[in-house]
Amino acid sequence: MTHQVLICDDSSVARKQMARALPEKWDADIQFAKHGKEAMTILQEGSINILFLDLNMPELDGYGVLQQIQEQKITVITIVVSGDIQPDARKRVMDLGALEFIKKPVSAEDIEHLLTQYGLLAENQESKVTEAASTQPGQINEMDCYREIANVAMGRAADLLARLLHVFVVMPIPKVNTLEVSELTMALQSSADTDTFSAVCQGFIGSGIAGEALLLFYDSSFEDMAKLTKYQGERDEKMELELIMDVASILIGACVKGFSEQLDVNFSQGHPIVLGQHVKEGELIKQGECYWKQTLTIEICYSIENYNINCDLLLLFTEDSLTSLRQKIAYLLE
Known part of the structure; x- marks a missing residue:
């Protein structure tokens, strides 16, 4: 039996990684979708029998896809593949009918074990994995790589915060830009004039x-x-101050560690510095200008479900770091 497989993920990097992780001996034809709405259009045609589904996507997220699959009574085996590894994320997708939940980045060994476990991979099959010509994984660029690395790293940070506070952390889609210091404010989440912030900054360095x-x-x-x-x-x-330092320790520590593991770099972290309490965005940026010139900026906007708790985590890489970063992500661009 030839399986009709759909890989749905907004990241071209993740789509390609998922396709590469499938066993070469698997009898499967593969299609790709960039978000949930595109996936639903393909699923409604009725030809797909196995879906690999991301959770955090624009247009329609993975939870929405699972809900629509149930409502429309579409017959498809769904395996969720996500960087959001909070315990409640797994429970929610299983309650919505997913067969299994696996974390990013995927490995070929884990995928083969899962497919074998559920009887979806027969032994001694010939190599027949093919991709539909009209639906390739998509071109990968440098920013796509940083975005997917951030997606996995922020998931680990959210998981730690969720477990400590017994909450569900709403996962955003990371924003990635290369900015001059004068443009840095544009990387911050838009806020009303009445909003003020308290901020903590912590440096990290390693391998250039x-x-x-x-x-x-x-x-x-x-x-x-x-x-x-x-x-x-x-x-x-x-x-x-105690509260924000605790939150900063969790989110910054876990996110930087997630980056270091994926880049195969050991980062040394400096002491956290309080940039200000109850100040406007512009004042924070002005205080930080001594640290930032041109920078690769990754913005992650966290919120906690059912609570009025919001914070922005920005990872700001120096201009001098870009060459080393490009070398580290070269394997993703292949």
């Missing part, structure tokens, strides 16, 4: 790569964060 991780914590989030952490004392600047 250097940068700063900048956490911007919305001041409006402190009330719910205090409730969530069951803080009993008086809410003052000292208490707020």
